[in-house]
Amino acid sequence: MIRSDQMDRRFIEEVMAEPGGEHLLTCWSCGTCAATCLVRRFNPAFNPRLILHKAGLGLREAVLSSAEIWACSACDTCYPRCPQGIHISQVMRAIRNVAIRAGYEAPGPTAQVDANRCSGCAVCTRICPYEAIERASQNIDGQERVIARVDRNLCQACGLCVAACPSGAMSLEALNDAELLTRMAAGGWLEHAGFLQGASTTPRLLAFVCQWSVRAEDEWQRIQALNDEHLRVVILPCSGRVEPAHILLALSKGVDGVLVMGCHEGACHYQRGTYLGRGKVALLNEMMAQMGIVRERVRFVESSALERRIFEERLALMREAILALRPALEIPAR
Amino acid sequence: MVDAARHPQITIKAYSEVERVDGYIGNFRALVTQKPRYVIEERCTGCGECAPVCPIEVPNPFEMNIAPRKAIDVPHGQAVPLIYAIDMDYCIKCYQCVTACGERDAIDFLQEPRTEEIEVGAIIVATGAAHFNPSVIPEYGYGRYPNVITAMELERLANSSGPTVGRLIRPSDGQVPKSLAFIQCVGSRDKRFNEYCSGYCCMASIKNAILLKQEHPEMEISIFYMDIRSPSKGYEEFYNRARAMGIRFIRGRPAQITEDPQTGNLFIEVEDQDLGQVLEVEVDMAVLATALIPQPDTQQLATTLTLARSPSGFFMEYHPKLRPIDAPTDGIFFAGTAQGPKDIPASVAQGSAAAARAARVLNAETWEIEPVIAHVNPELCISAQGKKCGLCAMACPYNAITVEVGRPALIIPAKCHGCGGCVAECPQNAITQDHFTDAQIVAQMREYLREKPEEKILVLMCHWCSYGGADNAGVSHFQYPPDSRGIRVMCSARMDQDLVLEAFRRGAGMVLVSGCHPQDCHYISGQQVAARRFERLFRTLERLGINPERFRVEWISAAEGEKYARVITEMSQKLASFDKEALRRENEAARKAIMQRLLRWRSLPDMAAVFAEEEEEKEVALE
Numbered sequence: 011m012i013r014s015d016q017m018d019r020r021f022i023e024e025v026m027a028e029p030g031g032e033h034l035l036t037c038w039s040c041g042t043c044a045a046t047c048l049v050r051r052f053n054p055a056f057n058p059r060l061i062l063h064k065a066g067l068g069l070r071e072a073v074l075s076s077a078e079i080w081a082c083s084a085c086d087t088c089y090p091r092c093p094q095g096i097h098i099s100q101v102m103r104a105i106r107n108v109a110i111r112a113g114y115e116a117p118g119p120t121a122q123v124d125a126n127r128c129s130g131c132a133v134c135t136r137i138c139p140y141e142a143i144e145r146a147s148q149n150i151d152g153q154e155r156v157i158a159r160v161d162r163n164l165c166q167a168c169g170l171c172v173a174a175c176p177s178g179a180m181s182l183e184a185l186n187d188a189e190l191l192t193r194m195a196a197g198g199w200l201e202h203a204g205f206l207q208g209a210s211t212t213p214r215l216l217a218f219v220c221q222w223s224v225r226a227e228d229e230w231q232r233i234q235a236l237n238d239e240h241l242r243v244v245i246l247p248c249s250g251r252v253e254p255a256h257i258l259l260a261l262s263k264g265v266d267g268v269l270v271m272g273c274h275e276g277a278c279h280y281q282r283g284t285y286l287g288r289g290k291v292a293l294l295n296e297m298m299a300q301m302g303i304v305r306e307r308v309r310f311v312e313s314s315a316l317e318r319r320i321f322e323e324r325l326a327l328m329r330e331a332i333l334a335l336r337p338a339l340e341i342p343a344r
Numbered sequence: 345m346v347d348a349a350r351h352p353q354i355t356i357k358a359y360s361e362v363e364r365v366d367g368y369i370g371n372f373r374a375l376v377t378q379k380p381r382y383v384i385e386e387r388c389t390g391c392g393e394c395a396p397v398c399p400i401e402v403p404n405p406f407e408m409n410i411a412p413r414k415a416i417d418v419p420h421g422q423a424v425p426l427i428y429a430i431d432m433d434y435c436i437k438c439y440q441c442v443t444a445c446g447e448r449d450a451i452d453f454l455q456e457p458r459t460e461e462i463e464v465g466a467i468i469v470a471t472g473a474a475h476f477n478p479s480v481i482p483e484y485g486y487g488r489y490p491n492v493i494t495a496m497e498l499e500r501l502a503n504s505s506g507p508t509v510g511r512l513i514r515p516s517d518g519q520v521p522k523s524l525a526f527i528q529c530v531g532s533r534d535k536r537f538n539e540y541c542s543g544y545c546c547m548a549s550i551k552n553a554i555l556l557k558q559e560h561p562e563m564e565i566s567i568f569y570m571d572i573r574s575p576s577k578g579y580e581e582f583y584n585r586a587r588a589m590g591i592r593f594i595r596g597r598p599a600q601i602t603e604d605p606q607t608g609n610l611f612i613e614v615e616d617q618d619l620g621q622v623l624e625v626e627v628d629m630a631v632l633a634t635a636l637i638p639q640p641d642t643q644q645l646a647t648t649l650t651l652a653r654s655p656s657g658f659f660m661e662y663h664p665k666l667r668p669i670d671a672p673t674d675g676i677f678f679a680g681t682a683q684g685p686k687d688i689p690a691s692v693a694q695g696s697a698a699a700a701r702a703a704r705v706l707n708a709e710t711w712e713i714e715p716v717i718a719h720v721n722p723e724l725c726i727s728a729q730g731k732k733c734g735l736c737a738m739a740c741p742y743n744a745i746t747v748e749v750g751r752p753a754l755i756i757p758a759k760c761h762g763c764g765g766c767v768a769e770c771p772q773n774a775i776t777q778d779h780f781t782d783a784q785i786v787a788q789m790r791e792y793l794r795e796k797p798e799e800k801i802l803v804l805m806c807h808w809c810s811y812g813g814a815d816n817a818g819v820s821h822f823q824y825p826p827d828s829r830g831i832r833v834m835c836s837a838r839m840d841q842d843l844v845l846e847a848f849r850r851g852a853g854m855v856l857v858s859g860c861h862p863q864d865c866h867y868i869s870g871q872q873v874a875a876r877r878f879e880r881l882f883r884t885l886e887r888l889g890i891n892p893e894r895f896r897v898e899w900i901s902a903a904e905g906e907k908y909a910r911v912i913t914e915m916s917q918k919l920a921s922f923d924k925e926a927l928r929r930e931n932e933a934a935r936k937a938i939m940q941r942l943l944r945w946r947s948l949p950d951m952a953a954v955f956a957e958e959e960e961e962k963e964v965a966l967e
Contacts, residue, residue, distance in 0.1 A: 040570045041615030045599035045622050059615065091483055091599060093534035226602060226611060227624060316483065318604050318611070 012069065021070035021108070028107050030100025037062045043088035043098050048222050048279060048315070049081050051230075056081040058088065058098050065105055074109045080116040083166045084140070085222070085279040087315070110163055119183055120165040121172060125150050127179035128157040134171035134180060139281040140164045143171060168280040169251040185247060190256060193244050202239070204264040206336065212240045213266040213332040215325065216257075220249040220272045220287075222279035225315035233321050241325070248272070249310070250283030254294045257308055267332045268308045271321065277314055284312065306331050345424040358425060363459065365649055368744075368758040369675030370465045370705055380455035381429035383416075387450035390418070390426030394441035394451070402434045408497045411507030416441045416451075421505060466675045466702035469659060470695065471645060473681035476531035476538065476635040483600040484530065484632060490515040491608055491629045492601060495526075495545065498552060498631045512556065514629045516608035521628035523564040525612055526553060527598050532635030532685075533570065540656050544687035545633035546573045550586045552631070557589050566592040566625060568614055576689065594623070601630055636685040649676055650743050652868040658684045663866075669697045672868055673742060674713070674758070677701045716762030716779050716834055722752035724774035736766035736775060739837065741868035763867035764838025768877070773945050780833050782840065783950040789847055790954065792829035797851035798927045801915050803830040804839045805900075806870075809860035812902025822909035825916035828856070835859065837870035841881050842945050844895065848885075849938040851931045853919045854894045856911065861899045871899065888934045893918065894927075 025031040037059070044050070044059040056078045065073050073079060084099035092098065106116075125148065135143045135158065142164035145156050158171075158179070169185045178187075194200060194216065203209030224230050237243055246252060249272025257268045270291055278284040291310040298305050309328060313320045348354050357376055364375040394416050401412035406420040415434040418426060430441070430451075442451045475496055479487035486492045491514045493501070504510035514521045526549040532542040546569065553565045567586075572593070574583045587593060596614040603610055612625045638657035639645075646653055650673045652660040659682050662670040669677050679695040680686065686694070705711070726733045727747050734747040744759030745766060753775075755766070764777045776782070793800060805811045811832045817824065833839060836859025847855045857878060865871035875897070882892045898911050939946075946955055 038570070039617060040597035041617050042597045042599045044615035045596065045613045050622060057615075057620065059617075060620065088599075090536075093529070093536065093597065095535040226613075316485070316600060316602055318602050319606065 012067075012072075016071065017068040018070045019068055021068045021073075022066065024108050025065055025101070025104050028104030030097060031104030033094070033096045034062065034101055034104075035066055036094045037066060037096055038094065039063050040093060042091050042093065046088040046091055048085065048087060048225075049083060051227075052221070053078070053081050058082065058102070061105070062096075062098065062101060065101075073105060074112055074114055077117045079105050079109060080163075083168070083279060085277075085281070087277070087279075106163065116163045116165075118162060118165075119167050120162045121160050121167065121169070121180050121182050123158045123160060124179040124181065125155075125157055127177045129177050129179070130156040130158065131176065132158075133174050133176060134158050137170050137174045137282075137286070138165075139168065139170065139283070140166055142166070166280065167247070168283065169247045170280060170283060170286060173251045173253055174286075185251065187253065187256075190244065190246075190253075191259075194242065194256065194260065199239070199242050200260065200263040200265070202264060204266040205332065206266050207264055209264070210240070213329050214240050214264070215242075215267045215269060215328060215332070216260045216265045217241065217243045217269040217271065217321075217325065218246050218249070218252050219243055219321065220279075220283070221245050221247055223249070223271050223273045223313040224321060226318065229318055229321075236322075236325075248278070248280050248283035249287030250278075250280065250285075250290075252287050252290060254290055254297075257294060261303065261307065266307065267328055269324065269328050270308070270310045271313055271324065272310065274312045274314045304335055306335065345422070349424045356425060358427075359429065362645075362648060365467070367463075368756055369711055370708070370758070372464045372467060372675065374462050374464060374467070376460055376462055378458045378460070380457055381427060382432065382435075382451060382453055382455050383428050383430065384450045384452050384455075385425070385427050387448055388427045389448060389450075390428070391448075392418075392428075393444045393446075394428055397440045397444045399438060399440065400434050400436060402431055407507050408494070408500050410497060410500055466677065466705040467649065468677045468679055468695075468698045468702055469645070469649065469651070469671065469682050470679040470698075471639055471642075471682045473636040473658070473685065474639050476637050478530050478632045478634050480537070481530065484527070484598075484630075485601050485603060485610075486632060489601065489603040489608075489610060491521075491603070491610055493629065493631055494530075495548060495552070495631055495633045502552065502556065512560075514608070519628075520560070521563065523627040523629075524553075524556065524566070525610070525625065525627040525630045526565070526567040526633060527601075527612070527630060528567065528569040528633045529597065530632040530634045531637070534635075538635050538637060538656065540685065541573060542633075542636045542685040543573065544636070544685060547576075547579055547582065547687060549631070549633050550574075550583055550591075553591045554582075554586050554589060557586075557591055564592070564627075566594055566627065568594050568596060568598050568612065570595070570597050576687070594625070596623075636681055639682070642682075649673065650741070650868070651676065652865070654684070655863040656684070658682065669694060669701050672761070672866070674711075674761075675705055711758065713758060713760075714762045716764075716777060717757050717760040718755055718762065718764065718766055718775050718777045720753045720755055721774045721776070724772045725752035726772050726774070728752040733771070735769045735771065739765040739769040739873045741765065741837075741870055741873075761867060763835035763870045764833060765835065765867070765870050765873045768838050768840035769873070773948055776950075777834075777838065780838060781950055782842070782945065782948065783954050785831060785833065785843060786846060786951070786954050788831050789843070789850060792831075793847065793850040793852055798853045798924050798931070799827060799919070800852055801828040801854045801856060801912065801919060802847045802852040803828050803856045803858060803912075804836075804843060805830055805832055805857075806836045806838075806859040806866075807832055807834045808866040809864060809902050810836075810858035810898075810900045810908070813858075813900040813904045813908040816902060816905030817909040818905070820905045822905050824909040824912040827853075827916045827919065828912050835865070835867045835870040836874035837867065839874055839877075841877060841884070842942055844881060845884075845888075845938050845941060848888075848890055848894075848931060849935055849942070851928070853922070853927060854896070854915050856896045856898060856915060858898045858900050858908075858911075861901055864901055888937050890930060890934050891922075894922075 026034050039059055041059050044057045049056050082099055082102040086099055088098050142161045143158050146159040147156050169182050172180045172182050205213040249270055252270050272284045272287045275284050288310045295305040311324045359379050361377045363377050366373045395414045398414040398416045400415035402415055403409045404411050404413035416428055416430045445451050500506040501508055502512050531537045574580045595617045598612045598614040600613050601610050610627050610630050615622050651671050654660045661668045662672050677698040679698040680691040722728050730750050736753050737745040737747045742759050744756050745753055747753045767775045767777045839857050844855050859871050862871050878897045885892050900907050
């Protein structure tokens, strides 16, 4: 039971005094944010409505000690839908600021920096959508060096820095290159010749799917059930995590086509992941043309939470395109 | 409606537009234009022979454009008067209707608009409301998913005289839906669109749910709601009946609707607040309970009739509690949703009340008006001297003043409400207001500022809002310092800048002028007149050498006692921070310039008495 002495008026005032926290009390708990929220799929305990409601009651301890206040990735899908016009991610940030002052810390996971590999080039500091990485002077093996440092309270573990780091110094558990390669190749999937090499009657496709670009639960299950010898779906935290090296590796192993699916531009869960992912694919297409590989074999497609069966539709289009390529090409011998 | 049409003393002017309204209570003259029907009203019997032969089908707004109508048709089956009209935007002039009409010879392609002036004693505005278009909410998919429809479309689809003859089918495949969702508060209770509650939609959706459940007991019906609002008589019982019938009520505002492109079925994602869990509910069809919104031409009519609008856009009543049927302009009354969202019983009640209010006017030999009206002194009015002015007419929110060069401005007493805007605006001080003459106000000011004026805050407040706010601060026991002295006038528009200057001339420490918030002004646009005036006054004060920080303008409503107390407290603190000696010097330095500015004002006949006394006082002090 929650007793009235746990309801702390000063906590409400503290949150509302933070920039962005002003609208805390106008929430009437309609649940639009909770039903919109994409984080909930991976973290069912996260419910922005409940956090705002608890904070609005002044339940200081219950709010600040919960791990959920750190889970909001500020994708702002809920903000334009809120009938009260509350910028919920800003309220979350206000609550976090109060929490940080009270000595609480985000539970993670966060990106890790390998101090021996980091050259301090600052690619990651520029790419991070949350401004969670800065460069700082550190003593490494008796040597004073400027390297990247991750603020664990800001990092949302999107993996954009891991994909971007030219030195391989950034890592994120479960999202490292090795892990992705394992997922791609599991069950010896890569060890088969493809349709374009004349080894099969159906194109073999590899799909990198951003975990946020597919919305509904049954949609999600259906996509994963599509995995077979002609299709391998690899789930990424964000389409910006995709790496051209992995794509080229797949093509060289005999995969006929690679589909990268991300959120719509402007609706990216990590703000600029779609931009990065699409940019990488576009650049790779140019390189492929120079290498003599038909550029249609790698595609970036966008999807949104409001579209059902969009993955199957895009996949079918890709298959058709690959089938049409058959007479024209072979991969140049390496 | 049929009874009204048959009544010997009721004339229905359908298909007509009110172009202009002059006059005042009991004596309005309205210019009404009858649009051409291209059918001679007296000859048309409403037999309906013409419509079937017409080859042109056009969208039918009465059927929410689900079904077509003909280019010659009546708006709907029960239309009164039952006279056909040709829609010339679509007519191809094949003249088949002329043939069908035959001997009745009612069709006249040469008909022109006819304008006539009619005299009326009272006007009732019953122009209704429009419906919110939910296609601007992308997450609900209206317009994109065929099976998402609005409540009004459902009304037609479920109506036995509707396009499907009462058979509810879903648009994507024509099948009877096995499951149906009602989504409440679409476009209302939503700050992105309309903040207000439309009021009628909860009961309307429950009504439709009950009717459909009676007809199709196997249909799974869900109502998604934030709060069920059932405050009127018998409504709660009706709601309980719906629950007992097995209609599913889910407390939660749906976040989005997605469609399975293969089946056309809809998935509604919603957090069930009671469970604290997100549900994905698959339904065959979804019905959006859309908001009631003001008619698109509300502003046009407001200008024609000199009416005000509430922040929500509906017509504003004279007083929300005491005179909810009356318009701010006397002799005009409201009925139904033109004044604000309401359901059928409330509209009927308001319609009856409006009729009764209008009957009072029609049966009165004389009409009592506010005793505070304004008068023009013809000798001082510059217009009488052949010069162009008209500032009074521009300030009048009621169009009660006519200005003709060569003649003094004319105020129609029956139209004047006594805001006093013209009194303050007149540069010649030719207009006065009964019970609020400049001399009366200055006499009050004189007494308030007789002793230690530099320690006082002189407050000018409007009768309806700020005076109420000050009163509210008092009855609510909000503490504020005792430095303020308040003078009540009818409207902030009455607050002449000369009054503010006079207060400083008399040595006031600070001056506050305070009126209603712009949307609450009791005199339609009086607050705007005042706001414009005081924006300029800051610069004038600066030029006169008076610190503009000593002058403040605040809009305080009758419910904002807390704000009144806060403003006075802040001003009192500021006043305390000023050096009193410096204040006195500042006043003394500005005194002469102010005197000069107020020369004409001070020479007014009734003003002389106030200032004569002042001279005597001075002499007494000198002695």
